[in-house]
Amino acid sequence: MALVEVKNISFKYPNGYLAVDDVSFSIEAGENIAIIGQNGAGKTTTVKMLNGLTRPCSGDVLINGESTKKYTTAQMARRVGYVFQNPDDQIFNATVYKEIEYGLKKMKVPEEERERRIKDAAELTGMDKYLEENPYDLPLSIRKFVTIASVIASDCDVMIFDEPTAGQDLDGLERLSQLNCILTGRGKAIVTITHDMEFVADNYNRVIVMCQKKILADGKTEEVFFEKEIMDRAMLKQPAVVRIATKLGMTKHTLDVKELAQYIRENI
Numbered sequence: 001m002a003l004v005e006v007k008n009i010s011f012k013y014p015n016g017y018l019a020v021d022d023v024s025f026s027i028e029a030g031e032n033i034a035i036i037g038q039n040g041a042g043k044t045t046t047v048k049m050l051n052g053l054t055r056p057c058s059g060d061v062l063i064n065g066e067s068t069k070k071y072t073t074a075q076m077a078r079r080v081g082y083v084f085q086n087p088d089d090q091i092f093n094a095t096v097y098k099e100i101e102y103g104l105k106k107m108k109v110p111e112e113e114r115e116r117r118i119k120d121a122a123e124l125t126g127m128d129k130y131l132e133e134n135p136y137d138l139p140l141s142i143r144k145f146v147t148i149a150s151v152i153a154s155d156c157d158v159m160i161f162d163e164p165t166a167g168q169d170l171d172g173l174e175r176l177s178q179l180n181c182i183l184t185g186r187g188k189a190i191v192t193i194t195h196d197m198e199f200v201a202d203n204y205n206r207v208i209v210m211c212q213k214k215i216l217a218d219g220k221t222e223e224v225f226f227e228k229e230i231m232d233r234a235m236l237k238q239p240a241v242v243r244i245a246t247k248l249g250m251t252k253h254t255l256d257v258k259e260l261a262q263y264i265r266e267n268i
């Protein structure tokens with residue numbers, strides 16, 4: 001049984017706009033998935049239905065085989081954590097420590113366990129040096145890690161990151177890569193919405209391409225990225241390694257720059 005099963009979900013906003021149309025996919029524990037697509041494709045609306053922030057108008061989302069219809073949004077937050085695109089939609093406590101602790105107190109996690117989880121999440125995200133700071137005295141890129149730390153501390157099975165790479169420097173991107181590895185190693189499923197195709201090529205085994213409210217492709221990253229027609233239809237730019245390999249006529253689909261360099265050395 002898959003950890004998450006999304007079955008034919010659709011969603012219409014109150015103004016009647018259909019934002020997601022009959023979308024289905026499943027997620028296994030330990031999977032690392034990027035959801036990509038142009039602005040307005042329906043990515044955020046789709047992932048919000050995974051944790052109950054938005055309820056499907058039709059279809060269903062099952063977590064560990066159980067329909068999310070039975071759960072309140074608060075109950076869902078224990079299973080599926082969501083890091084908003086804009087951290088300022090999420091942060092409201094006076095210190096980083098209290099911000100990470102907030103959800104744990106709500107979940108009535110005992111004090112000792114709370115402290116252990118806060119320490120772990122803060123160390124993983126590099127927030128350990130900011131614990132007594134007011135989040136709003138920190139730059140946006142760091143505030144994003146404060147919200148990531150809160151979700152890590154909540155220890156959900158599924159963690160959704162909406163545009164985590166936006167505004168991050170190389171250090172932030174490397175930290176995100178490490179987090180992906182560590183969290184999937186712990187059996188967490190990571191679902192990331194991003195417009196950063198280079199980051200996807202380097203970090204995700206599977207991509208879901210959304211286009212005009214529907215899923216256009218769902219498969220191994222190297223296979224999908226080499227399908228120029230799909231990438232063009234979704235208005236997505238292929239990462240540099242794919243464009244170079246294609247121009248060179250390399251038959252093997254690789255996203256590995258070292259492998260591409262070796263091919264060039266041996267063949268050109």
Ligand SMILES: Nc1ncnc2c1ncn2[C@@H]1O[C@H](COP(=O)(O)OP(=O)(O)OP(=O)(O)O)[C@@H](O)[C@H]1O
Nearest residue numbers: 013015017019037038039040041042043044045046
């Ligand atoms: N509250 C709302 N009311 C009406 N329409 C909305 C609302 N929120 C989003 N939409 C519309 O739904 C569509 C899908 O939005 P969504 O945010 O899911 O797309 P997205 O793929 O995540 O885009 P982006 O990459 O820009 O975040 C867009 O056309 C958007 O304008």
